[in-house]
Amino acid sequence: MTAACLYGISNFFFLLQIWLEQKALEKFGFIFALSGLGSQLLSILIEWITLKHFPILNIHEALGAFSASIICFYLAIQWKWQLRGFGFFSTALAFLATLISYAYPNAAASQTHSPELSGILLMIHVAIILASFGLFALAFSASVSYLIQDYLLHQKRSIHLSKKLPPLHLLDSITNRLVNIGFVLLTIGIALGSIWANRWWGSWWSWNPKEKLALFTWIIYAIYIHVRTLAGAKGKKPAILIIAGFLLVILTFLGSNFFPGSIHP
Numbered sequence: 001m002t003a004a005c006l007y008g009i010s011n012f013f014f015l016l017q018i019w020l021e022q023k024a025l026e027k028f029g030f031i032f033a034l035s036g037l038g039s040q041l042l043s044i045l046i047e048w049i050t051l052k053h054f055p056i057l058n059i060h061e062a063l064g065a066f067s068a069s070i071i072c073f074y075l076a077i078q079w080k081w082q083l084r085g086f087g088f089f090s091t092a093l094a095f096l097a098t099l100i101s102y103a104y105p106n107a108a109a110s111q112t113h114s115p116e117l118s119g120i121l122l123m124i125h126v127a128i129i130l131a132s133f134g135l136f137a138l139a140f141s142a143s144v145s146y147l148i149q150d151y152l153l154h155q156k157r158s159i160h161l162s163k164k165l166p167p168l169h170l171l172d173s174i175t176n177r178l179v180n181i182g183f184v185l186l187t188i189g190i191a192l193g194s195i196w197a198n199r200w201w202g203s204w205w206s207w208n209p210k211e212k213l214a215l216f217t218w219i220i221y222a223i224y225i226h227v228r229t230l231a232g233a234k235g236k237k238p239a240i241l242i243i244a245g246f247l248l249v250i251l252t253f254l255g256s257n258f259f260p261g262s263i264h265p
């Protein structure tokens with residue numbers, strides 16, 4: 001719960017910074033985000049030692065790792081580009097992901113895992129998938145920022161507010177980079193998952209709900225890459241594709257296990 005509190009405080013400072021335009025408030029937001037990440041990484045390390053496996057095998061554990069990846073990538077982006085207002089959206093996602101993780105019991109703490117859930121291949125597969133989801137989360141943040149900024153720039157009375165967000169060309173460029181890297185990781189993660197599934201279940205692809213949703217997610221981001229990179233489209237349509245893709249990411253994360261016929265952990 002410590003990490004969630006720190007991310008929430010960080011988010012509050014970033015909101016104040018947007019509203020009051022005080023540079024010191026952004027520094028406080030950055031410090032609390034970094035502190036939250038440190039707390040979360042320490043928690044993951046303790047669970048790793050206690051449970052004797054890397055803690056990413058259930059929704060509770062995966063959401064913790066997911067929120068940590070969001071903040072890691074956000075800090076890297078902020079260090080390189082110093083984006084105005086971007087910390088608010090990024091820490092909001094990390095805060096929500098961490099908070100939701102506490103709604104799911106950490107069943108791994110009281111269960112002995114079967115061999116197929118303990119292999120290094122599965123750990124790498126899940127870690128790469130979560131890293132891609134973290135990049136897609138930040139691409140979602142950048143796309144939401146893009147749509148808000150685009151709206152503000154078309155409202156003459158909102159020009160002052162638009163100066164509190166990054167410029168459109170920078171948001172578009174960063175989104176494109178995030179999606180391209182995330183797409184490569186997602187592709188590798190799905191391929192490794194197929195190898196693992198064939199090893200333990202005797203099938204490369206079983207069309208269970210999580211696999212279907214992962215495939216649909218991959219297709220959405222493939223369409224974005226085609227539209228944005230190959231067709232040269234920019235603006236609202238690519239941003240909307242990113243938002244749709246991230247909604248599929250959330251559905252894959254939280255909803256797939258509730259569909260009938262799911263054997264995916």
